[in-house]
Amino acid sequence: MNPSRGRSGAASDEIDEPTEVDLLQRLARRWRHAGRPDAARDGLSPHQERALLAVTRLTDRTERPGVRVSALAEHLDIAPRSATEVADALETAGLLTRRPDPDDRRAVLLTPTPAARHTVEQVRERRRAAAGRAVAALDPADRAELRRLLLLLLAD
Numbered sequence: 176m177n178p179s180r181g182r183s184g185a186a187s188d189e190i191d192e193p194t195e196v197d198l199l200q201r202l203a204r205r206w207r208h209a210g211r212p213d214a215a216r217d218g219l220s221p222h223q224e225r226a227l228l229a230v231t232r233l234t235d236r237t238e239r240p241g242v243r244v245s246a247l248a249e250h251l252d253i254a255p256r257s258a259t260e261v262a263d264a265l266e267t268a269g270l271l272t273r274r275p276d277p278d279d280r281r282a283v284l285l286t287p288t289p290a291a292r293h294t295v296e297q298v299r300e301r302r303r304a305a306a307g308r309a310v311a312a313l314d315p316a317d318r319a320e321l322r323r324l325l326l327l328l329l330a331d
Contacts, residue, residue: 185264203268218268224298226251226261227270231287231295241274241284270294 193201205246219227229250248258262285265271269272270291287295310318 206302206305206309209279209301212291217295220264222257222261223264223268226258226289227265227287228295228298230262230285231291234287239284240277241286242281242297243276243284245282247285265291 177197188240202231229247230242232245233250234240240295244258244262245255247262248255251258265275265285270288273283273288274286276284310321313321
């Protein structure tokens with residue numbers, strides 16, 4: 176990167192001025208981390224929380240009764256062995272069950288338990304609350320402008 180240019184390549188007085196994408200990513204990360212103390216108290220590591228959310232979301236999006244470990248690894252962009260380790264921990268915690276894949280008896284499917292679904296709803300609620308607090312801090316005109324811009328981004 177040219178030292179006289181920002182990340183977008185445009186001339187900038189501030190070399191490290193964050194782009195809009197940087198700011199959106201930072202905000203998303205803040206909201207994701209909002210419930211971390213609660214997740215830790217619940218006995219979940221950040222990786223376990225992320226995997227549990229992924230298994231639940233992937234299971235809900237398909238007609239299948241669960242998710243293969245390989246699909247979880249691909250979704251999380253981690254090694255299959257790492258996905259197996261996190262699935263083992265979640266199974267030990269009573270948050271996932273393993274069952275044979277009806278399409279391939281050599282494979283297993285990870286399925287969220289009712290306790291997992293309760294935990295996932297708590298995580299989502301903590302994230303919604305963090306986002307709600309941030310938006311509530313804006314004045315009404317800024318909230319309206321934020322809504323307008325978000326709808327534009329989502330229309331793509």
